[in-house]
Each structure stands twice: as C-alpha cells, then as structure tokens.
Amino acid sequence: MMARHKRMVVVAAIVAGCGLAAFLAMQAFRANVMFFFDPSQVAAGEVPAGQRFRLGGMVVKGSIEKTLGTLDVKFLVTDYKHTVPVTYSKILPDLFRDGQGVVAHGTMQRGVFVADEVLAKHDEKYMPPEVARSLKDNPPPPDPAPGAT
Amino acid sequence: MIPELGQFALILALVMSGVQAFFGLAGAARADARWQAVVRPAVAGQFVLISTAIGALVHAFVSFDFSVLYVASNSNSALPTFYRVAALWGAHEGSLLLWAWILSLWTLAVGAFSRHLPASFASRVMGVLGFVSAGFLIFTLATSNPFERIFPVPADGRDLNPVLQDPALAIHPPLLYMGYVGFAVAFAFACAAMLEGKLDQVWARWTRPWTTLAWAFLSVGIALGSWWAYYELGWGGYWFWDPVENASFMPWLVGTALIHSLAATEKRGLFKSWTLLLAILAFSLSLLGTFLVRSGVLVSVHSFAADPTRGMFILAFLVIVIGGALTLYAWRAPLLKSTAGFDGSAREAFLLYNNILLVAAAAIVFIGTLAPLIADALGMPSISVGTPWFTRLFPVAMLPLLALLGVGIHAGWKQGRLATQRRRLGIGLALALVIGLLIVFAAYGPGKWLTPVGVVVGVWIIVSSLFDPIDRLRRRLSLSRAVLGMTLAHIGIGVCVIAISTVESYTIERDVPLARGESVALGRYAYRFDSIEPLEGPNYDGVRAVVTVLRDGQPLAVLHPEKRNYWVQRSTMTEAGIHSRWNMDLFAALGDDLGAGRWSVRAQVRPLIDYVWLAAGLMALGGLLAASDRRYKTRVAAASAIPATAVGASGS
Numbered sequence: 150m151m152a153r154h155k156r157m158v159v160v161a162a163i164v165a166g167c168g169l170a171a172f173l174a175m176q177a178f179r180a181n182v183m184f185f186f187d188p189s190q191v192a193a194g195e196v197p198a199g200q201r202f203r204l205g206g207m208v209v210k211g212s213i214e215k216t217l218g219t220l221d222v223k224f225l226v227t228d229y230k231h232t233v234p235v236t237y238s239k240i241l242p243d244l245f246r247d248g249q250g251v252v253a254h255g256t257m258q259r260g261v262f263v264a265d266e267v268l269a270k271h272d273e274k275y276m277p278p279e280v281a282r283s284l285k286d287n288p289p290p291p292d293p294a295p296g297a298t
Numbered sequence: 299m300i301p302e303l304g305q306f307a308l309i310l311a312l313v314m315s316g317v318q319a320f321f322g323l324a325g326a327a328r329a330d331a332r333w334q335a336v337v338r339p340a341v342a343g344q345f346v347l348i349s350t351a352i353g354a355l356v357h358a359f360v361s362f363d364f365s366v367l368y369v370a371s372n373s374n375s376a377l378p379t380f381y382r383v384a385a386l387w388g389a390h391e392g393s394l395l396l397w398a399w400i401l402s403l404w405t406l407a408v409g410a411f412s413r414h415l416p417a418s419f420a421s422r423v424m425g426v427l428g429f430v431s432a433g434f435l436i437f438t439l440a441t442s443n444p445f446e447r448i449f450p451v452p453a454d455g456r457d458l459n460p461v462l463q464d465p466a467l468a469i470h471p472p473l474l475y476m477g478y479v480g481f482a483v484a485f486a487f488a489c490a491a492m493l494e495g496k497l498d499q500v501w502a503r504w505t506r507p508w509t510t511l512a513w514a515f516l517s518v519g520i521a522l523g524s525w526w527a528y529y530e531l532g533w534g535g536y537w538f539w540d541p542v543e544n545a546s547f548m549p550w551l552v553g554t555a556l557i558h559s560l561a562a563t564e565k566r567g568l569f570k571s572w573t574l575l576l577a578i579l580a581f582s583l584s585l586l587g588t589f590l591v592r593s594g595v596l597v598s599v600h601s602f603a604a605d606p607t608r609g610m611f612i613l614a615f616l617v618i619v620i621g622g623a624l625t626l627y628a629w630r631a632p633l634l635k636s637t638a639g640f641d642g643s644a645r646e647a648f649l650l651y652n653n654i655l656l657v658a659a660a661a662i663v664f665i666g667t668l669a670p671l672i673a674d675a676l677g678m679p680s681i682s683v684g685t686p687w688f689t690r691l692f693p694v695a696m697l698p699l700l701a702l703l704g705v706g707i708h709a710g711w712k713q714g715r716l717a718t719q720r721r722r723l724g725i726g727l728a729l730a731l732v733i734g735l736l737i738v739f740a741a742y743g744p745g746k747w748l749t750p751v752g753v754v755v756g757v758w759i760i761v762s763s764l765f766d767p768i769d770r771l772r773r774r775l776s777l778s779r780a781v782l783g784m785t786l787a788h789i790g791i792g793v794c795v796i797a798i799s800t801v802e803s804y805t806i807e808r809d810v811p812l813a814r815g816e817s818v819a820l821g822r823y824a825y826r827f828d829s830i831e832p833l834e835g836p837n838y839d840g841v842r843a844v845v846t847v848l849r850d851g852q853p854l855a856v857l858h859p860e861k862r863n864y865w866v867q868r869s870t871m872t873e874a875g876i877h878s879r880w881n882m883d884l885f886a887a888l889g890d891d892l893g894a895g896r897w898s899v900r901a902q903v904r905p906l907i908d909y910v911w912l913a914a915g916l917m918a919l920g921g922l923l924a925a926s927d928r929r930y931k932t933r934v935a936a937a938s939a940i941p942a943t944a945v946g947a948s949g950s
Contacts, residue, residue, distance in 0.1 A: 155642065163654065167774035170658060173694055174665060181687035182669070185680035203682055218894035220809050235704045239809045243870045279680050285743075 187283040192231035205280040304354025305445040311347035311442035315431040322425020326418040334421040345402040365451040374457035376837035384468040389482035391444035422490035457866035466526040474519030476582040480512020486585025492630040503566035507925040514921030520915030539688040544667040545587030545907035555656035571631040704758040730758035745803025752799025783924030792918030797909035806835025807902040825901040859888040
C-alpha cells in the first residue's frame, strides 16, 4: 500500500511537472517566437503593428547606402514584387552583399524596417529556405544583359 | 587510380559490414560458434578498408588531385598542407566518410575488448554495429561519394570554406563524431541485451565505460565547437542556440542522463528498461543531429546547400533504426523488471530526478529546435525560435537539477540517510552562500536576478562534490578512479554554471565606429584604435588592426583583430583579437571600413568565459578517469562467471 501510494505521488508529480512545463513552453512561445514575412506580405499589411518579425528577401543590387564614418546602413529588400527599406546600425555579417538573400530581425517603424539583427550565411550556394520559397512564388525578372547596369 | 582504389575499398567495406551484421546477428540467433567467429575478422577488415579509403582521399588532397570533385571543391593549391588534410572532413562527403571510419574504429575497440563477454552477446553487439555501419556506407556510396571524378579537370580547386581554415577545425569534428558515434556502442549494447532478453547488473557494468567514454568525447567536441565559433566567427559568444549546436547538445543531455541511469542499473539493478530507452534515444538524437546538419532543413551557420535526396535517405535510415529499436523495446522491455525498492531521498531517487530533469531539458531543446520544422510541415506560418525562448525555458529544468545535485551527492543508496548528513549539507550551503554572494556582489555588482542564484548553486555543487573525496583522503582510504572522475565532472558542472551565470550578466559589449586614436569605454576599460596595417597570408590578404586595451588609463593588452579576404572563394572572414586573462577575455573584432578613416569595431569584455570551456575539459577528464576505473577491467572477467544477482550493490 505504501509503495502504491508513493508511486501515485510520483506519477502526480510528474504529470504536474509536465503540465507546468507545457504551460511555460506555450507562454514562452507566445512571447519569443518570431514569424517570417516577405516584402509582399509587409506591403499587404499582414504584419501586426509593432510586432517583431523576420523579414527575408534579396538585397537589391546597388541599394546599400552607408553613412560615412558611422555604422548606420540602409538597404532595400525585395521579393521582385514589393520592396522594403531596411536600416541597421550594427556590424554587418561578413557575407552580407547586395544581390544575395538575407534574413533580418526587427520591427516596422513608419514604413521602414528597423533591424536589430542581420543573419549571416556561410555558404555562397546557401539560401535561407523561407527566402527560397518566397522567391519561388515570385521568380526574379530575367537578368539584364551584362554591362547593362 | 588511387581514388578508384579508395572507392573500391569503400565498396568492399560495405560488403564487410553486411557480413558483420549478418553473421553477428544470425550467428548469435543460431548459437553457431563458427558463424560468430566470422564477425571479428569482418570488423578488422572493415576498419582496414575504410582506413584505406580515408588514406586514398588524404592522398588525393595532399597531391592536389583536382580530378576528384570533392578535392576540387574543398581544396586549392595555395591551401597549407595542414588544412589540406583537415579538408577531408571540411564538407559533407568527407565528414560522412569520417563518420564511418570512426564507427569502424569504435567497433574495432569493441571487438578487442569484448573477449570476456559471452560470445553470443558480443556477436550481437558487433552485428548491430555492422548494421549501422552498412547504413552509413550505403548512404555515402549512393548519395555522397567522395571519390567522384570530374571532367574536364579544373586547373585549381575552389578552396576550403575559409570559415573552416582554423586549427580547431582539425580536431572539432573528429572529437564530436567520436562522441556521436560512440553512443552507437551503447545503442548496440542495448539492442543486444533486448535480443538476448536479458539485462542484468553485469550488462550495465559492460556498457558504462563505453558510454562514459563517448560522453567525454562529445563534451570536448561540443566545447571545441563553441570555442571555435567564439573566436573564428567573430560572434563573441559561447552559445547561440543555433540548430546545429542544439543538435549536438541533445545527445549530450540524454547521454548524461544515460550515464546516471546506468549507475543505478549497475549498482542496484534499477531503471532497466528506462536505461535501454535512454541508450536508444541518445543514439537516435545523434542520428537526428546528423540529419539536421546534413539535410539543410534548418537555418543555421552550418547549413550547406540542401540536397533533398540526402535528407530523405537519412530520414529513412533514422526511421528504420529508431523504429526497429523501439519495436524491439516494446516487445522485450516488459521482460525486464526492476524489483529493488528505494527511499524517496535515496541516491536512486536523486538519480531519477536527475534523469527526469535532464530529459526535460533535452525535450526543451528538441521542441525549440524542431518547432520551425513542425510548423512548416503543418503548413503553419514560418516561425523561428531564438535565444530568448531557450534562455527563458532552459533554466526551468536546469536549476532544479543543479540544486538537487548538491543534495543528492550526499545521499546513500537504498535509504537516503540525509539526516546524518545534516552537517555536510549545512556547511556546504553556508559556504556556497558566502563564496557565491561574495563573487557576485564584491567582484561584479548586481546583475540579472538569476546570476547570484546560478553562482551560489555552482559553488554549492563544487563544495558538495569535495566532501566525500576529502573525507576519504583524511581517513587514508583509497580514492578510486570512478569517484575521482565523478568528482571532477561535477566540479566541472559547477565551474560551468558559475562561468555562464557571470558571463550572462557582466559582459560589456559595444559595436562602434572608430578612427585612429579614438577609443571607446567599456566600464573600467577603454579600447583604443591605434592603427591598421595590410596583411598577407598564404591564400588570403587583408588588414590587421592594433587595438590597445587600457584599464583605468593604463595599457593592459594589445589586440590584433584581422579582416581576411580569401582569394579563391572571394569571401571575407573576421579573425577576432582576443586577450585572455585569468578572470576575463578582452575581445575585439573588426567590422567594415566605414569611410572617413573609420572602421567599425566590436569591443567586448567577457568575464570568466574561458571557464565555460575549461569546465567541459574537466567533465571530459572526469569521464576518462571514470571509464578507466579498475573494476571495469578486473571484475568484469570475474563477473561473467558469477550469477548476476550476486554482483553489485556495494561501493559508491
């Protein structure tokens, strides 16, 4: 009887523990999980106001503007349908270049995406899956002839 | 010619692994000694063959054979010899080959050190390992052949990914794989026990040193990876909850649980089926880790260009291995009953709490890592789970675990008898509070609320671990390697917790634009940007800055952060400048040329960060010591003669 009683207590404790864990996990999910949006979704106003999210797309060629002598940088992210301006004021990852895929974390503020993190990628061939999917729906326009930049 | 030789060796190795799997398992099932006698030669043969394949690939790298696609993709004539050898495992195909070779190495060791085990059991263990090996060799040959040729032969190679051109790369993957693959041995022991339908305390004693050894390797492998990311990627942290980091951390957590559950199984014959489940889980998570890294399904620094067939193959293999093992488990585990009872405050109970919390911690990491994939599969919006989620949930499982460690270490087997340990508990807690709070408030000042808790718990673990060994020394009793190893590993955990708690609160970091002569203040420290000069390496050029760190106006250290442009892949790499002192790291990484004579500089002061890695070293050393304990050598031979029930229940 003692043993059974003890086992019941242990089982109850485990169930309570799991319940608590699940509750905490869900709470934390709600507060700390970020959703992905592409520029078209941003343009369509799908992003709830003030929410932090991940923006992904291609960095428009020639759109990177640096303010001389400061860390501030501006660039445009596109999915070839819509374009979102992005500002950032930390050190950019080594492999950040125009004409390549990018994912940035941040919020929309008055029509500008203020990024607090820009993700690096460490393989030229690599494309963030979400960006790849977003571009599949919006194929890039054919490349202009060489030298036509 | 030589690459074809390597490929041929690899095919023969696959045949050999098939022989090993078939005769190992069928020979044991038929109790046929002649069939079983085939297994050890097959194991040795497989090792020699895969070694030959590795040798052939190394030869191709060293002799600049760019007609081999893998060599052409991951090497270059300007690449230093050291990296040409390490490039072997610098990408997908070669690292799979390394995986297979390490598995054959472990199997060879099992073959050599299992002669005292019952023949049918040893034969089954090697049979299961042969099955796993066959899976990986098929995978390698079918989807990722490292010996594939290209035509026309390129004049030069595309070079090794510059991120990987670093001394730590040479040892990080092999050590990590030694850990990952080492859990295959524990897995094979578990499967063999289920096939035999017999699992006793002797079994646990056989399995323990292998598991502990694998765990020790995994600890060092993870720590090296973390250290490498710290100084090579220029991120300036030690852990980022990156999916691939998590992939190696999950087997570690479950492996840690397994080590502790095995202790209870060996000493008291408890938790038998649970131990089996953990052994299956640890290896499954190792395979899952391989899947996550190699399929490119997750966004990570380690993500290589994705190849769906590879992903599908590993997934199928994963399903066969895990599904098969779990089916076996469902069928056989009910046979294994643990009969011994124990008190709620006995050591067994604390090991149980340890296991529950470690598995919970692993579950947290699992959910956080796979949530994006699951959401994706369910057609939900694409999400990402970042550091805040993990740092919020992980301590929920970890803190109770660590606090209980300080108590549980004093508990006896069967009955806790904690009342008799009141003095130790009291002294330990008092010391922990005094030293811990002194560290936090005297040395650093207030930080996050979790920091003093973490530091006190860390000190509490260290102090608690020391009571027993000191007591034994004072009474002139011998200290076994097992006790010494356990003590070291627990001290390692304590050191790790203190270091992490401190780093999390007292790191100062700033990204700033600096011109020559300008400086940025970080608390008492100032980073002065002195100069920047050109730099030339064997296969790169770049710039090197001189940054002087001053404390209270006095020069303390000079840092040399670099920015390198690797010629072949035309990629830019950050090489951080780090000065390690006994109690902190002074860190500077160079960003971009901002124009107007300014450069962006990432400056950081990180207290105690080196102790995070040192702690992993302590844990691994403890593991090695414990695995080499004398009783695994002397008593094992005797134990196989004694009925299982007569063994165990003594010692600590």
